[in-house]
Amino acid sequence: xxxxxxxxxxxxxxxxxxxxxxxxxxxxxxxxxxxxxxxxxxxxxxxxxxxxxxxxxxxxxxxxxxxxxxxxxxxxxxxxxxxxxxxxxxxxxxxxxxxxxxxxxxxxxxxxxxxxxxxxxxxxxxxxxxxxxxxxxxxxxxxxxxxxxxxxxxxxxxxxxxxxxxxxxxxxxxxxxxxxxxxxxxxxxxxxxxxxxxxxxxxxxxxxxxxxxxxxxxxxxxxxxxxxxxxxxxxxxxxxxxxxxxxxxxxxxxxxxxxxxxxxxxxxxxxxxxxxxxxxxxxxxxxxxxxxxxxxxxxxxxxxxxxxxxxxxxxxxxxxxxxxxxxxxxxxxxxxxxxxxxxxxxxxxxxxxxxxxxxxxxxxxxxxxxxxxxxxxxxxxxxxxxxxxxxxxxxxxxxxx
Amino acid sequence: xxxxxxxxxxxxxxxxxxxxxxxxxxxxxxxxxxxxxxxxxxxxxxxxxxxxxxxxxxxxxxxxxxxxxxxxxxxxxxxxxxxxxxxxxxxxxxxxxxxxxxxxxxxxxxxxxxxxxxxxxxxxxxxxxxxxxxxxxxxxxxxxxxxxxxxxxxxxxxxxxxxxxxxxxxxxxxxxxxxxxxxxxxxxxxxxxxxxxxxxxxxxxxxxxxxxxxxxxxxxx
Ligand SMILES: Nc1ncnc2c1ncn2[C@@H]1O[C@H](COP(=O)(O)OP(=O)(O)O)[C@@H](O)[C@H]1O
Ligand SMILES: [Mg+2]
Numbered sequence: 001x002x003x004x005x006x007x008x009x010x011x012x013x014x015x016x017x018x019x020x021x022x023x024x025x026x027x028x029x030x031x032x033x034x035x036x037x038x039x040x041x042x043x044x045x046x047x048x049x050x051x052x053x054x055x056x057x058x059x060x061x062x063x064x065x066x067x068x069x070x071x072x073x074x075x076x077x078x079x080x081x082x083x084x085x086x087x088x089x090x091x092x093x094x095x096x097x098x099x100x101x102x103x104x105x106x107x108x109x110x111x112x113x114x115x116x117x118x119x120x121x122x123x124x125x126x127x128x129x130x131x132x133x134x135x136x137x138x139x140x141x142x143x144x145x146x147x148x149x150x151x152x153x154x155x156x157x158x159x160x161x162x163x164x165x166x167x168x169x170x171x172x173x174x175x176x177x178x179x180x181x182x183x184x185x186x187x188x189x190x191x192x193x194x195x196x197x198x199x200x201x202x203x204x205x206x207x208x209x210x211x212x213x214x215x216x217x218x219x220x221x222x223x224x225x226x227x228x229x230x231x232x233x234x235x236x237x238x239x240x241x242x243x244x245x246x247x248x249x250x251x252x253x254x255x256x257x258x259x260x261x262x263x264x265x266x267x268x269x270x271x272x273x274x275x276x277x278x279x280x281x282x283x284x285x286x287x288x289x290x291x292x293x294x295x296x297x298x299x300x301x302x303x304x305x306x307x308x309x310x311x312x313x314x315x316x317x318x319x320x321x322x323x324x325x326x327x328x329x330x331x332x333x334x335x336x337x338x339x340x341x342x343x344x345x346x347x348x349x350x351x352x353x354x355x356x357x358x359x360x361x362x363x364x365x366x367x368x369x370x371x372x373x374x375x376x377x378x379x380x381x382x383x384x385x386x387x388x389x390x391x392x393x394x395x396x397x398x399x400x401x
Numbered sequence: 402x403x404x405x406x407x408x409x410x411x412x413x414x415x416x417x418x419x420x421x422x423x424x425x426x427x428x429x430x431x432x433x434x435x436x437x438x439x440x441x442x443x444x445x446x447x448x449x450x451x452x453x454x455x456x457x458x459x460x461x462x463x464x465x466x467x468x469x470x471x472x473x474x475x476x477x478x479x480x481x482x483x484x485x486x487x488x489x490x491x492x493x494x495x496x497x498x499x500x501x502x503x504x505x506x507x508x509x510x511x512x513x514x515x516x517x518x519x520x521x522x523x524x525x526x527x528x529x530x531x532x533x534x535x536x537x538x539x540x541x542x543x544x545x546x547x548x549x550x551x552x553x554x555x556x557x558x559x560x561x562x563x564x565x566x567x568x569x570x571x572x573x574x575x576x577x578x579x580x581x582x583x584x585x586x587x588x589x590x591x592x593x594x595x596x597x598x599x600x601x602x603x604x605x606x607x608x609x610x611x612x613x614x615x616x617x618x619x620x621x622x
Binding site: 315320395 | 446475479480499511
C-alpha cells in the first residue's frame with residue numbers, strides 16, 4: 001500500500017508539491033520559534049549567579065565618556081559611595097560600571113595560552129559580593145588592601161575559568177589585556193578567585209564569560225563608576241528613592257541621577273527578550289492555522305475530484321476504514337516528505353556551525369517540537385476530509401452522468 | 402449463486418419518491434451469463450448495484466452463494482466484494498494518475514499479499530485481455546477499447562466468481578464492443594465465471610444465455 005501511495009503522490013506531482021511545500025515552510029517556522037523558545041527555557045533553568053532581592057541601582061549621568069575623567073571625579077565617586085553607605089536603610093552598596101539586566105555591556109578580548117577568549121567584564125568595589133549575593137567557588141574575593149597591590153586582582157566566573165584555563169587551576173593565572181590605541185595599559189591582571197557562572201544579562205541570556213576587576217577607589221587612575229548598586233533593608237518604602245537621589249545630588253551637583261529597583265530592569269529585560277518570541281509564536285500560530293485550513297481545503301478539493309476513485313476502491317473491496325486509512329496515510333506520506341526536506345535544511349545549521357549559541361540539546365528539542373506539531377497539525381487536518389471520504393457511497397460515486 | 406427475492410428499491414429525494422426496482426425475483430446460477438435489458442432509467446444499474454453489494458434494497462432479500470447479506474457489516478461486505486465480485490463500468494473508471502498495471506493491482510491492495518505476487522497477478526490479467534504491451538502506459542494514452550480491457554483485467558485480477566458489467570460496450574464502437582464481448586464470453590466459457598451484463602444492444606444480448614427485461618422497475622419477462 002505504501003508503494004501504491006508513493007506512486008499516487010508522485011504521479012500527482014503538482015498537488016503533492018504544493019502540499020509538501022506548505023508543510024515544509026510551516027515546519028521551518030515552527031522550528032525557528034520552538035528553538036528560540038527552547039533556548040530561552042534552557043537558559044531560564046540555569047543558575048543565574050546572583051540575586052537582586054532588595055537591590056536598587058543609582059545610575060550616574062556624567063555626560064562624559066568613560067575614558068575622559070579627572071582624578072577629582074574619581075574622588076567624588078568615592079565620596080558618593082561612602083555617603084550612600086551611611087544610610088540606615090541601606091545594608092550595603094557597591095560601585096560598578098554596569099548593572100545586572102542592563103542593556104549595554106563592557107566587552108574585552110585577549111589571548112590566553114595562545115587561544116582567543118572574549119568576555120564581558122565589570123569594574124566593581126569589594127561590596128558587590130554582598131549586594132548581589134555572589135557565590136565564591138575557588139580562591140578569594142576582593143579584600144581591604146587589594147587596591148594597593150602592584151597588579152590588578154580580578155575574579156572570574158566559572159565559564160571563563162573553563163574557557164581560558166580548561167582543567168588547569170585558575171587562581172594565580174595572569175591575564176594580559178592589550179591596551180586600546182593611545183591609552184595607558186592597565187596594570188597586569190591576576191586571577192584571585194572564581195565565582196559561580198554569572199549571567200549579568202539575566203535569566204533568558206545564554207551562558208558567557210565574565211570577569212570582575214577591582215575598582216580601586218583611592219586610585220586617581222581608575223575611572224569613576226557609573227552605577228552604585230545598593231541593597232536596601234527589606235520594607236524600605238519606595239519614597240526612599242527620592243531621599244537617596246537628593247543626597248546624591250548634594251554630593252555631586254554637577255551629575256544627574258536616576259534610582260530604580262533592579263526588578264524593574266529585570267522586567268524590561270524579560271520584555272525585550274520575550275517580545276520577539278511571543279510575536280513569533282503568535283505569527284507561527286496564525287500561520288499554522290492558515291496552513292491547517294489550507295490543507296483541509298486542498299485535501300477536500302482533492303477528494304471531491306477523486307470521489308470516483310474512492311467509489312471504485314470501495315467497489316473493488318476497500319472498507320470504509322481502509323479508505324479512511326488511505327487518506328490519512330497519504331497525508332502522513334506528504335508530511336514526511338515535507339518534514340524530511342525541512343530537516344535536511346535545518347540540519348545544515350549544526351553541520352555548518354551556523355548558530356554557535358544553540359546547544360545540541362536545544363536544537364534537537366526544537367526539531368522534535370517542530371516535527372511533532374507538524375505531524376499533529378497535518379493528521380488533524382486530514383481527519384475531517386478522510387471521514388468524509390470514508391462516507392462516500394460507492395453506488396452514487398460511480399453513477400454515470 | 403445470486404438470489405434476489407422480492408427486492409424493491411425506493412429513492413427518496415426531497416419530495417420525489419422514485420421506485421427504481423419493484424418486487425424483483427431473480428436467480429442466477431453458477432456459470433450463467435445473463436443480460437439485463439430495458440430502457441434508460443428502468444433500474445438496470447440499480448439492480449446491478451444491489452447484486453454487487455454497493456447498495457442495499459429498501460425491502461426484500463439479496464443472497465450471494467446462499468448467504469443473505471443483510472446482516473453483513475461494512476468490513477464483511479468489502480471482503481465479499483473483493484473476493485467474489487468484479488465490476489466493469491460503461492465509463493471504465495480507471496484512475497488516471499496510475500499506470501495500467503497499477504490500476505489493475507487496485508483490488509489486490511485490499512488483500513494480504515506481497516508486492517511481487519500482486520504484480521505477477523496483474524500482469525497475468527493484462528495478458529488475459531491482450532494488453533501485455535501496454536502495462537506502463539497511462540489510461541489517457543489508450544483507446545476506449547483498450548481502457549475497457551484494462552478495466553476487465555482489474556475486474557478479473559482477483560479471480561472473482563461473479564462479474565457484473567454495466568453497459569460495458571456502451572461507450573465503444575461496434576468493433577471494440579465485439580472484442581470486449583468475446584473476452585467476456587471467453588471468461589464465461591473457460592473460467593466458468595458467472596456474468597450479469599446490462600446492455601442496450603440486442604446483438605450482445607443474443608450471445609448470452611438468458612435475457613432479463615426490466616420496464617419501470619418491474620421485471621417483464
Ligand atoms: N441515488 C439516486 N437518487 C434518486 N434517484 C435515483 C438514484 N439512483 C437512481 N435513481 C433513479 O432510479 C431510477 C433507475 O435508475 P438506474 O438504475 O440508474 O436506471 P438505468 O440504469 O436502467 O438507466 C431512475 O429513475 C433514476 O433516476
Ligand atoms: Mg444505468
